[in-house]
Amino acid sequence: MREGSTDSLVALAVVFAPLSLLSFGGGNAVLADIAHQAITVHGWTSEREFADLFALSRAAPGPGSMLATLIGWKAAGIPGALIATIAFYLPSALLVFGAARVWGRWRGSPWHDAVERGVAPIAAGLFLSGGLVVLRASPAGWPVWAAAIVTTAALLRWPGLHPVPLLLGGAALFGLLAAGGT
Amino acid sequence: MARIFVAFLRLGATSFGGGTAGWLYREMVLKRRWIDDRSFLAMLGLGQAMPGSNGIKLTVLIGQNLHGAAGAAVALIGLLMAPFAIVLAVGAAYASVGQHGLVHAMLDGVAAAVIGLTFATGLRSIAQGTPGPAAIVIAAATVLGVGVLRWPMLPVVAALAPLSIALALLKARRR
Numbered sequence: 001m002r003e004g005s006t007d008s009l010v011a012l013a014v015v016f017a018p019l020s021l022l023s024f025g026g027g028n029a030v031l032a033d034i035a036h037q038a039i040t041v042h043g044w045t046s047e048r049e050f051a052d053l054f055a056l057s058r059a060a061p062g063p064g065s066m067l068a069t070l071i072g073w074k075a076a077g078i079p080g081a082l083i084a085t086i087a088f089y090l091p092s093a094l095l096v097f098g099a100a101r102v103w104g105r106w107r108g109s110p111w112h113d114a115v116e117r118g119v120a121p122i123a124a125g126l127f128l129s130g131g132l133v134v135l136r137a138s139p140a141g142w143p144v145w146a147a148a149i150v151t152t153a154a155l156l157r158w159p160g161l162h163p164v165p166l167l168l169g170g171a172a173l174f175g176l177l178a179a180g181g182t
Numbered sequence: 183m184a185r186i187f188v189a190f191l192r193l194g195a196t197s198f199g200g201g202t203a204g205w206l207y208r209e210m211v212l213k214r215r216w217i218d219d220r221s222f223l224a225m226l227g228l229g230q231a232m233p234g235s236n237g238i239k240l241t242v243l244i245g246q247n248l249h250g251a252a253g254a255a256v257a258l259i260g261l262l263m264a265p266f267a268i269v270l271a272v273g274a275a276y277a278s279v280g281q282h283g284l285v286h287a288m289l290d291g292v293a294a295a296v297i298g299l300t301f302a303t304g305l306r307s308i309a310q311g312t313p314g315p316a317a318i319v320i321a322a323a324t325v326l327g328v329g330v331l332r333w334p335m336l337p338v339v340a341a342l343a344p345l346s347i348a349l350a351l352l353k354a355r356r357r
Contacts, residue, residue: 028303119231148298155299
């Protein structure tokens with residue numbers, strides 16, 4: 001962890017604020033781009049660290065992607081964590097706040113409907129891309145792919161499955177495999 | 183106001199595994215009855231068309247509904263404060279033990295499960311939306327550009343979004 005220089009704080013804000021306004025369908029939608037920016041463009045994390053921080057951000061409670069907070073922290077300490085969190089959450093929060101007043105008037109118009117329908121497949125594609133990018137960044141190779149595919153299939157079959165046991169199960173399974181393999 | 187803050191603070195600290203929208207529904211609609219079903223669904227629909235984390239958008243809208251702009255701000259700060267502190271504590275713990283192979287392995291297991299959740303959500307939302315050929319092609323093009331070729335997301339979305347919205351308009355008109 002490096003202490004925050006002004007440069008890296010500005011870079012964090014410049015990376016996360018636009019992503020906030022692009023994350024249609026939720027924070028996961030911009031996962032692929034967060035990975036690209038954090039690993040390749042700015043070198044805030046290695047691929048290994050990104051995969052670990054991603055998992056940590058999901059093991060902790062809270063909304064969507066606290067990943068921004070962790071990457072900000074990694075890049076520039078506590079100030080970085082604050083800047084990245086604010087940059088990632090505030091723009092979309094302000095937008096939805098403003099939109100709540102205007103949007104109601106458009107309900108029922110063909111535009112309202114078309115925007116909702118048009119954005120949906122892109123959001124879905126971005127979700128899938130985010131998962132793919134993290135899988136490719138993970139150095140653990142095929143077992144992670146296999147476990148991800150099994151989890152996907154299980155969730156499609158039984159949508160009511162609670163996520164927490166799945167997360168714990170994944171940790172326990174891979175922990176045991178690693179302990180047995182060494 | 184204090185009650186709004188405490189309610190969202192608690193929610194933030196206990197909503198494990200993502201899916202904040204579900205937790206909000208349970209707490210605000212079923213338990214506290216601050217919001218009725220109909221307005222919750224309207225907020226969810228509005229949020230869906232906007233960018234941003236779903237939990238954040240709902241929090242802003244519920245806060246706004248309860249106590250205007252101040253309510254929205256208090257709810258948002260309440261929701262984020264605990265996860266912010268917890269995730270940093272976890273991050274600091276990771277920094278001190280993260281080099282251990284077992285930690286990597288366990289985090290890989292968590293990541294695999296989370297990716298499964300992500301894939302399932304993406305696939306299910308394609309199936310639930312308009313499963314026309316156009317939507318599937320758009321979703322596939324997004325995956326190809328951003329996920330496989332790793333193009334930056336901004337130009338990909340800027341190119342596909344107008345196309346996708348235009349196709350949806352055309353389809354609605356033809357009916």
